[in-house]
Amino acid sequence: MHFLEIIKNLSLVQWAFYFLSILTLYGALGTILSKNPIHSVIYLVVTFFSISGIYIMLNAQFLAAVNVIVYAGAIMVLFLFVLMFLNLKEESTEMKTSPMLIAAVSTGLLLGLILIATIRKAEITRVNYNDFDPNTGLIETLGMVLYKNYMLPFELVSVLFLVAMSGAILLGKREKGESHF
């Protein structure tokens, strides 16, 4: 009964939040549980879209748009490309028999347990609705922060991209001769 009371009293925002959260978790579970890698990628797209929804609820429209364009768009297309190149028909069964699976699951659960136990205890400071600046998270504010306060890291990211690009070209160059140990 108590549970029903809570459900009845949910506000529209809370309904939206729980819907998006459940969708996110559904997508994430589908990603790791589905046997067909293509299905995994589609599930991941679901997760990214619902995370974008949560970003919008946090008043971060720009982040939501970037998340859709970059992750759900570009990176997922890249994943699909790679999967289709590799032409993975049969799912790999290596993980099913190995003790690696048990070790990985138990480590992950242990980490989850510790995180949940810690965060349950933590005191979370809530946003004060009365003096909340509605411009927070909008692209104008973000641009001001990025080009004023965080100018140096923003510029240095270009060095990072340069390393990644020249590295990719270096590794992608055609190589003569045979490979050997």
Add this chain to the structure above:
Amino acid sequence: MYPIIVFSVSGLLMLFLGLSVNKKSLLPYNLLFMLVGLASNFLDWNAPGLYFNGMLEISNPIILVQWVLIFAAILVSGISSRQFDDTHAYPAEYYAIMQFALVGALIMVSFQNLLMLFVGLEILSVGLYVLTGSDKRNLRGNEAAIKYFLMGSFATGIFLFGVAMFYGATGSFDISSGNSVANNLLEGKMFFWLGMVFIFIGLLFKISAAPFHFWTADVYQGAPTVFSAFMATIVKTAVIFALFRLAAYSFNLEYENWSKFLVIIIGLSMVIGNVTAVFQTNFKRVLAFSSISQAGFMLLSLIGLGAQSYGNLGFYSLSYALATISAFGVFLVISSNTIVEGRPSENINVFDGLFSRNPDLAIILLISMLSLAGIPLTSGFWSKFFVLNDAAAKGYFWILILGVLMSAVSLYYYFNPIRASFKKTDLGKIEISSLSKYTLYVCAALTILFGIAPNILRSLF
């Protein structure tokens, strides 16, 4: 601050030089750029303060550490002479990526903002993932690169999660804001502690401290030897100083909490590193496990956080870099002279009869091994002495005893190559290019110099 600009530009220039200049003259250009970077650091001398809206901190001790990094990079370039002469090597790209990686390393020792630390860490790591796999025809190198990339990016993810928690707890990326939550109640500190643990784990992975060391041996073995030397010295120095900055400025009020788990990691690193190294036959794997145990010793200066420990860590980094680069340098020369099954042999028996084949190299190898083991009259002795002294001052006596005990174990595997080099052999003399010869002389001379008079360096910090 200026070397960051110099190396960002010179890395680009290096890529263009690769198009117009022949392969053999790329190394002099690389050395020239690095010397320009070294000199440009003088411009920051005696101008301490925060720069770029509190993104970077510049002070004289930080500049000295940046010198150590650039100097180590120069030495690594020195031993790389003649290594990239064959048709499958692309030295312009290698040197360019080395310079970019140096940008990341320089950021990591002077950051004031966790975002800067993240950018620096990524520039350094991405560069190294590429350099590890740069010998594309070597299957072991391919395996090492993919392993390093996957595990390294996972560690970066853990680190980033910690940064997010740190931001959630303090509302700022500035490292000094860690003190703002110090007076909170237990409940208010939860996110801060989570952040602290995850940031530590992410960075401890990068210096290959013990429970996070599994990638080290495979990656050091698979990577081309020049880049193994780069990885062992520059990455380790940059990350340990990043950890030191965090420990000293963000987490210093939580010392009681993190020192307990760090001291266990130190003990594990010493035991696992030294004991496993005894059973290795591949020299690069020996140095990989030795670097794990050296990481444990370096972390001791975090435990013994005090007025002198920054200087002691700087001394340790330089003496470790000198010894490791000369060990890798000697090994590089000999193994490229000993081809087994189409590849340079990496077994310890390449050192057989080194003394009769090239006495200079044998002596340099002897000095570097003695320094790594921590024998008096080499700088390695003093570096270990200082960090153990710091830890003992904080009351961690059992780690001191363990450290001395493990140094004794390390004597066994550090003496293997020395023993091998005095064997009799009928193999011919070994030729060595003059640049790498002088680099090795410099390493050995400085190791002895700092071993006799450690205060020359230490008084600078």
